[in-house]
Amino acid sequence: MDINEFIKDCKENVLSGVGITSEDVSKLFKIPEEYVQQLGIAANQITREFNGNKVDVEQLNNIKKNSCSEDCSFCGQSAFFDTGIESYQLPSAQEIVIRAQKAKDEGAESYCLVAAWREPSPNDFDKVCYIIEEINDKVGISVECSLGFLTIQQAKKLKELQVKRYNHNLETAKSKFSEICTTHTYEDRIKTLQIARDAGLELCTGGIIGLGETREQRLELVLELASIYPEEVTINILVPVPGTPLELQTSLEKSEIIRMFSIIRFLLPESVIKISGGRETNLDDSGEELLQSGANGIITSGYLTMGGNEAKKDIKMIKKIGLEA
Template identity: 70%
Template structure:
């Protein structure tokens, strides 16, 4: 059977509401006809997601040396990356940033903190910040605060947090090469705690860390089992001072495969182009937004700058897609 025929068969199964198995996803991620794969992923996106692009901004509310040894991370205390650092920001400052994000047209605002898990004192401060954003700004709030306990997850839900982000980072088989201070299962456990508390899930990983194509498929398959409301796919930016500082960038064709196949696996999830978009994609994501993706993070990341919001909104308009702005 021709590549195009296989893609159409699988596309029609997904459009009819059927789930693809891992072997079918394996066929797709190894397919040669990337143009047809891209077009099919776009059709699935339009059917289940419409023409809207989810635009998110985030706040690195605590930028400091983290106790974990994730080899990609410029905030790990294990590596000398020379980043500027700060403790938990004052509530007023975060409130201003959240209001600015909403005024610029962001759909949601994610509070991110660099730590293994929040201390009780820091968690209470974050809860206060969430309450103020909810009451004074009125933007959809998401959080990425590391490992959670069940009471903490329930408290976030009670405060109106919509979604909790906790990335799997990479395939289970690759994870021990990426981090040794916690396990892949630790990450899954936090996602299950968040889900049990009624929070929506945002999870994903980073591609381009030396993993194989089969390991990318492994990650996609695990994400599909979780059925997250949002998937965030980062493209590694090799940060000087980290063990991956000399990592060769992943080819665009491999990036496209991941986004397209993730769409086949998770037709009803937001699939967001995240860190590394402005570094590795000459068009800032235009082609991927027509190949399965339907979301972006704008205006910067945890340790990296990003496109200005108006530039991203113009890019989305250019390819005839829509936002809330």
């Protein structure tokens, strides 16, 4: 079959609710580069059909920075690597409330509290709960969390506090995972997602591309994500951090990045697909093309360990391409 016809057929199957098979997904990963733009256009049509024109804009707050006990090879916050990144423990609730208010004023719909640790200690978890209560009380923005491994009791407590969504990334394909992390397993990550879902939290999961994984491994990751069917998928594009084992990793071709986002849209038509870290660094248009090739969410105003575009600039970009923030 002609490749344009194949892409069109896949799109029709998604739009009609039939969906596509894993063989189709495998073929989409192999279509020649000159068809990737066509793939992006089809993914955009699916996005508009299922999600309208709204772009989900989120801000992050790194509430416990650096000195993490885990050894994820891409991460500047691992205690295993000397990256020179500043370290701090939990800031006061008052300070976080001010930042959450600023995020809301700048147009963010959600505010995600992220902590660089394996799992929260009981004491730290209580402090985070208090911070969430204060944000709920004083700001009224949708709070999301990314706090590492959770017990079911902790997950239920977050649900009680009206946390909407829990982020826990798979990071990469199962077959690649032991190369990028040895201090915990892929199964640990899957288990945490299950705990969060059992507690009634929505799921945000995804990973980081450009770690040296093969296309086959990106296929493996997207099929795993599709089997989980999270409410949100978050994809980071590696920005090599000096001092980490991946500091010399070469960047992915732009067409591979577009291919990845587009294919995820075919598999998860209704989910938020968010472009996370690496958007400004790896893409010369800051993500405009990706927002028209399957993605419908961004993180603005910087990331966990690096800066990013100001919210105002991103909102302007979203409006410029005819979408809504």
